[in-house]
Amino acid sequence: MNYLRQIIIIASLSITYVFAGEESDDFKRAVYADATMAPCPAVIAAAPTGEVFVGVDLQGSLGKKVGLGKVVRLVDENADGKADRVTEFAKVDNPRGIVVLGNKVIVLHTTVKDGKYDNQQLSLFEDKDWDGVADGPAKALVTNIGNSKFLQSRGADHCTNNIRYGIDGWIYISVGDFGMVDAEGVDGRKLTMHGGVVRVRPDGTGLEMYMKNTRNVYDVAIDSEMNLFTRENTNDGIGWWTRSSHFIQTGDYGYPSLYTNFPEDMIPAMGEYGAGSGVGALYIEEPQWPVEFKDSVLLADWGHSKIYTHELQPMGATFSNRVKEFMSVSQVTDLDVDGSERLYISAWDGAGYQGNSDKEKPNKGFVTMVAPKGWKYHPFPVLSELSEGKLLELLNTESHTARTYASHELVARGADAEKILSYVQNANNRKSGRIAAIYAYLQIKGVDALTGLEKLLGDAVIREHVIRAMADDAVIAKQANTELIARYLNDSNPRVQAAAVIALGRIGDKRASSVLLPLAASSVEFKKKDRGETVFKTKILSNIGQERPIKVDVENLAQLVLITDQVHHNKYDQAAWLNPIITLKNGKKIDLTEVEPLSVSVDRGILGVNQDCEGNPLSHRGKSVKGIGVHAQAELVYAIPTGAKTFTATGILTQGAKGEGKQKGKVLFAVSEHATKPTETAGYVAANAENPHSVPNPDIILPHLAQKALVALDAEEAVAEAIKSSTGDTYQGALATAKSMHSTKVVEALITKANALSDADQLEVIEVLARLHQKEKSYEGDTWWGTRPKPGGPYYTPVDWAGTSSINAFFSTLLAKQQNQDVIKILKKNKAYVPKFNPRPKASKGPVVKKIGTTAIEDVVLFVSDYKGSAEKGAKIITQVGCAGCHNIDKQGTVKGPDLTKLGKMSFADLSEAILKPGATIAPTWVTLTTSDGTAHIGTIVKEDADEILLHNIAGIPTVVKASDITQRAAGLNMMSLHLTDDLTLPQFGDLLTYIRSLDDSK
Template identity: 25%
Template structure:
């Protein structure tokens, strides 16, 4: 018994000791989870990591912060583990003149932890001057540093090893305007020894250091001119900038390209703000990514047949033949830096996957991919996200030599829109397993063993050192590289293969060996390496035409692009026969492969398939083709009596990708068909025909009239009436105008008024007072001269007061409308019962000249609230979201969408609560001129008829400009009718909202907007 009691007491004592030992850690963890910080505490570096939420098993430590650094835009980590930062204290100083800036310019800093405590102790200035203000890219390659700062790409060289730039050279220039976020971005060293980089849709063109336009290997100019390239692009070149290739184009703002060991490219792309179309792309080389119309350059908002069913997909022309699909669409956001994590320190789910900064949603996350056919699928896994601190704005991510992840944090209340809310703060975090210390030993490459070790590093800068040493050894490095090629890690094998393929006289031997490898990724790498050897790859690739992997066959197709071998068409046809009608990636690879050789490829395919072409897969290939030989088959598909024309819209759309001289005969032939729904076929064909090429005889006129009934109530009906000036359709147009169908209703009204239907509209408004106000809104949405004249007539006529109030508000919502309304006030012709409405409209005008006159006239001290509390106090006010939603409906819905309500004019607000904190939302409302979202900058057009139009450019072709105007209406203006075109110096958002509501109402509105989250 005594022994039992002794054992019991001993066990109890041990249990108590264990409990007490665990207790502090448990209490500390609980405290960390429950502590609530004030706004002021959140802003302090001492509490930086407490405001973040980190994935289980990982921890964030603060490596550097203000005042050591401010506004980090981009980052790289060298082989010594030092963090290189480009700063942007001077970001957009020309747009933010009230912000102080450094006359000596922005800095490139080297941050280093000297004492091993995991935090930077020094910040060396590698270079500083105004030429690198707000640089958006840095790439450290030994003693050379590539810095991207539009319109230039600089190469700095430290010749004496003192961490100071001794030489500055231009690599490329002419890339967009000064300090443009949508221009040049960061460079990265690829596993093939090449440089990879990209620019956004304001990059425009690429000039060499001599100022000459760069051309690709086929002689095409590298410029956004549709010859053939458009918008944002991805590039590959030699380290000296030579042999530049365009690897993909037609992106909007593709921020940073990432390359894995096999040479696969990944990147993100930003949508026009607020359209929930942010995307992640696998960059299939030489593809078109659909931001604008491939043929015309028109924007995604332009009307086209076979429109996608929602804006996020319409945004990228995903229904068009010739557009590579998106890997993943992530909704709203402001995507920034990206890497492929090829380390092992982080949890396994992140191994060999993209890691990406998304400051719009305050998160760093990964997109684990799985192979799917010739493409991929992906999911989202968060690594670090904002907890309490919504100022967390990760601008870049980087991988250190030890495999830990570093994050550059811009740290600001907002992101994007050329705006900055805080100039003084910035953070650098390290993410690693809990308790993992940051220890990096600088590599010393004294032989092949050291070089191979460096080549296997997860850190790109270290890999660069190993690659260049091994490449310089030539055949002396063959043996260690052959050993590495037998490694169990396929990514190490791929890195070895790239170098082996470049051995003089031996490269193709290793390529042939790798093409027979059991690992499909090695076979893919071998194909890519063979292309760079500039040999005829067709005979080499013939053995892979029946490869079981669609990923390998995809690479074979891309490798055959522009191949001159007589084997190429037959090989293409063989690969096309493996298409299964479910794999859009494979279909687009077929299209990329056949570029400039469609006639031969298509002929070879038809020979192979014979009469068996009319299958789902065959119809897809015909849809994607770009050869006149496909046109009769397109016609046959459209005329198939078993399919509704509405099911065949994509085949109609395919005709847009042929010259008009080739598509017109096909469309005319469709008019002579015998489809069970022939009138519908005719209607669709008529909308696509150029009326100037069509001889309108009695037969055609009869077919045109009969086709209208088939598209009654649809966009095509209005298109036909407008395009062919068909009389007798006023009642139907009026019915559409009152049907509350958004842009379709306003388009129907414009067509009605243009065709002389004003008397019918006036009779309807006088007879049906219930619909009169709705009609006035539709009239006002167009803002052209006939619409404004009708609105003024309503104001001055005997309509009910609510109708005339609506007409007053609608008239005062356009450039010319403000003039017209002010003229009525100034000439004292405005009815007295509309004075209060006109006063509110004019004082809150976004036309500053009209607003100034109205303020002087109306004594604004008595109007609205002119004494708002400062933003810091507004942030602390408690708002009511229900009341705020009503304020949104009154003041904001006429220009902004939130969820399913509102008008698609300004940036959508649907997820603004995820993107901006209260401070930034208040600032956007009170100071709209301070940050104008890219793509929403106003343009003032003066027309030859003496009128002016204000809006933003939604699309532009060689012949016309599509202008989006307040209220959501759009207008296509012939360039021949434009007298002048001038950038508007203010935001299109009215500046008077803040003075039209009380501080409490503004707090309610911001509270409601803050609830709009993903």
């Protein structure tokens, strides 16, 4: 046993664990390491034995100065919940992922050449004496796993991100939409791709794509049955919304071109949750954790500063999920759990975008440790010292962590494969342990494992993973039995069917095409769900403050659904239901601001009770009012109480887009008894609701995977023949698959078929030909989708290919006879640029003027950091946007909101965040003081001593609060509009920041 590790374990056994933090009803929580030990933590990984590795990135995501990153190792030597020792494990730039496997630590990081970022690399470090310092330089496992051009020009915010080890023995790598070009493993395997997930063995072999077309996945949670889950960073390129997804091997998740118009060609998300920034992800199944947190995933959101639990419900071969808040953590970045069941959470905590590169915020960030209430410490064994029998016993435990690392140890030492097979065959063993053992058996035996795996196919409990294992290795898969696996396409378990489909695509035997084609046919139709009868609808409100009376007879309604409709999808429109009342027949009135809705679906912001959807106090005509504030695309569902007669309210447009003169917007209020949209709070959701790209749909999974398998098989001949001569599901499956096959043989078959059909029957073939008219430009790393990509699809950068001329000729002949408008609509939808009938759009002349409201905050920071602004111009702009109404711009003026005359030392990056994301950086003097009588006083602290605090509210009105009366002190409620500066250009915004900094003469 390693000497230092042995000392730590012995010491741990000799003391009683005392948690040095706070305790709630459910959890113990303590600051494990502050900013002196782990500043600017981007990623975190816990060894099962409790050592914690933190990727420190003082540069943040957008800086470019090298030499500001490292991996530190933290150790809690006396088991009190606080790190006692920190060592610099390795010096690397932009650490973005860490996996600890025994004495080997694998790190994803940027590389440096000639003093600049060069690319990204997956590297192996060893620490054989386990002293917390890597023994030597990094060994490259995968090189060029990022994008040099955009790392150098922009920074690391959309780069290749986190890594996580699965019980199948692969390292899964989350790839941002910078992508990679010619990433290369140690075995010479290369890969080029945009955003998605790739995987590689811990020794750097077997590099391959797992799934594709996501934006900026930061991390994946991997459960005991090899399901991957994430909280992604965006959805359809319009709202930058977050969504949770179940990632299935070979799946296409639609970014950026399929969401809006082609949801039938992608795997949808499990849910969509408004604005945010998905980061760390973790599956947790540990015996001491409460039952509600077992077998669930924890997904973190940097933008919300929260971690959410996603309770999973199987739906065919995929899942739906119910989302609950787990914990608030200031700008959380990542999380991991050790073998003693302690959860570690890293937090950015306002560390800024460029950290120490310009001495902005070097002392920010921390690591928190969390454990369940009643938790007891137990040391995790050193696995290298255990017998194979003991390792197999660990596979049978309830701990996912123990199973994962015990399985790895069995593989690392080349354990007795027959003993492992016997463990798998024993049906009395834990299913999750048997699954881990299947993958360990495969890795140890290699191609010889196929015979043993075939004997396990009769066991329905583990059949899915037996099939997955048979095709898990791309080389071994070529030797798998196609006919045997094809039998399970009709299995009663949809997960087994999906595994068989994926396996057949990986085996590469084209004979499987005939059985895959019927499965590729999809009967799913995407139509907006009918709301049923809308019992009341207002006229459109278009001016801020405009109101409409609402009165509805609710006696015969099954439920009350309150709908606010944006009408023209303006993302800024906000609305409120003022004084929403249900009146009973006996005259009693029920105020809905005091009633919990059955379900809530809001596209953005929060559901505000007596607040708007940004959390600001609700007011109308200068007075505080009662009501429910929502973003103007929402559905609220309420139960109808017994004896209900009428529902009354006043609908009001509270905010819209800023333009010349008055703000404008468009919203109407409607009342129905039918809800249509999936909700985050109502529980598990059904498919085929609105927003099909973000609603789980089990019916689409098998056809989608079959289409991908046929493409992987290069089954162009089978598809072409089925188009020409088949009928039924085989024909429909061929048409569905053909959309992804840019093959001249397929095009020829489609044209032949179309010419043989009547006009009415031609359209579905015409749809496929239109899709094939163009193809996506090959990715070469020189372009990037950007932060606001066009979502129309089906291609982001459509280009001609070898089949374009034939398709042009077909459509030209067809439309010359009759200009069928249905056909022309299909051409436009599919970006089929047929001359005369749908000409290719001309490139726009002149630069596009970017505005704050349509620019990512990362891009804003990059611009203002280099922009030389004009304070004189900024003085005019600050009046234009109305800052002076709530803030001081004059040192002699009455103190109101946070004082703008004292911000000269703030960086441009921090000022940008304070304005664009005010909830994340509230001034410390802006507070909420709650007194013993329950009153909440919100305002700026003007003067404070031991006895009393002088507070000025947003109007500058003073209040003296006695210190002895204060029961709680917290950051003040964010009362600043999120869209105050949206109509400013980037230079105008830079001028505004320059002016604000100029107000402080103390800098």
